[in-house]
Every structure is written in C-alpha cells, then in structure tokens.
Amino acid sequence: MKINATLINLYIVCPRQCWLHANGINMEHTSDIVYDGKLFHESSYPQRAQKYQEVELSAQWKGVSLTGKVDFYDRKDKIIHEIKRGNKIEEAHEWQLKFYIWLFELNGIEEVVGKVEYPKLRLTTDVYLSDMERKLLGEMIPQIQQTIADENCPPVIESKICKRCSYFEFCYSGEV
Numbered sequence: 001m002k003i004n005a006t007l008i009n010l011y012i013v014c015p016r017q018c019w020l021h022a023n024g025i026n027m028e029h030t031s032d033i034v035y036d037g038k039l040f041h042e043s044s045y046p047q048r049a050q051k052y053q054e055v056e057l058s059a060q061w062k063g064v065s066l067t068g069k070v071d072f073y074d075r076k077d078k079i080i081h082e083i084k085r086g087n088k089i090e091e092a093h094e095w096q097l098k099f100y101i102w103l104f105e106l107n108g109i110e111e112v113v114g115k116v117e118y119p120k121l122r123l124t125t126d127v128y129l130s131d132m133e134r135k136l137l138g139e140m141i142p143q144i145q146q147t148i149a150d151e152n153c154p155p156v157i158e159s160k161i162c163k164r165c166s167y168f169e170f171c172y173s174g175e176v
C-alpha cells in the first residue's frame with residue numbers, strides 16, 4: 001500500500017484511525033467533512049488556484065511507495081501553503097507538511113518550506129523539516145505499514161480527541 005500524507009496525519013492523531021481508514025472503513029460524514037474542507041479551501045482563497053500550483057509527488061523509499069498531493073505550491077519561493085479550517089493548531093497538520101517537504105527532497109528539490117494557515121485563528125505557522133524529524137519520518141513509515149497490515153485493529157486510545165472524531169460512535173459502541 002502507498003503511504004500518503006493522510007495516513008501520516010491519521011497515524012499521528014491515532015493509529016486506530018489510521019488502520020480504519022487504510023482498511024476502507026470510513027464513516028458517512030467523514031467524506032462530508034473532506035468535501036466541506038475542500039469547499040472551504042476554495043472559498044477562503046479563490047485566487048490561490050491561479051497563483052499557486054497543484055503538485056503530485058511520489059517517491060520510492062526503501063521499497064515503499066510514498067505519494068502526496070500538494071494543493072498550493074509556490075514554485076518561485078518553494079513554499080507549500082496548506083489551509084486548515086479548524087480553530088485549533090494541531091501537530092498532525094505540521095507533520096503532513098513535513099512529509100511533503102521530505103517528498104520534495106526525495107525528488108531532488110531542496111529547501112522547500114511550509115506554511116499552515118488557520119483563517120479562523122488569523123494565524124500562520126511556518127513548517128521546516130529538521131534532520132531529527134527526517135529520521136522520525138523514516139522510522140514512522142515502517143510503523144504505519146506494520147499497523148495497517150495487521151489484521152487486528154489497534155485499541156481505542158481513550159483520549160479527549162475521540163469526542164470529535166468521526167469514528168467516535170464506531171469505537172465506543174463496543175463492536176470492534
């Protein structure tokens with residue numbers, strides 16, 4: 001299975017969420033949220049699509065296929081722009097961009113940086129990839145592969161984030 005930014009993002013939030021998504025268990029309203037997020041992207045910055053490029057990236061890394069789709073890339077200044085609709089800064093958002101930066105590097109394009117924009121918070125965070133984080137990504141890829149290949153779903157994490165997860169009812173209904 002190809003490892004993409006969504007799996008990285010989900011794995012950092014919750015390995016169980018990553019497993020469920022990778023194994024094709026998606027909640028009805030998850031896709032609504034994704035669609036909603038896409039609309040938010042388009043309506044927040046309608047001029048973006050003209051100014052920046054959409055870039056599809058892929059790389060083979062130690063026998064693993066890695067892929068990523070960057071919606072807004074500023075080729076001139078080597079900046080990835082990512083917009084998040086929520087009103088909370090999340091570590092997983094930054095890792096999504098760190099993964100993209102790594103993918104650019106694996107394609108021979110160095111010194112790319114990221115910007116995560118939170119319009120609701122009127123805030124932008126800059127994202128860089130350090131040597132340590134590059135190493136961590138390298139360690140995370142086999143862990144994700146192992147997690148999603150496991151026939152057993154990882155346990156519920158019993159975290160406060162569960163309440164706003166689309167799998168909440170599924171996880172806490174005692175079915176899996």
Ligand code: SF4
Pocket residue numbers: 013014015016017155156157158159161162163165166167168171
């Ligand atoms: S409800 Fe909690 S345990 Fe279940 S997938 Fe979501 S974050 Fe993970």
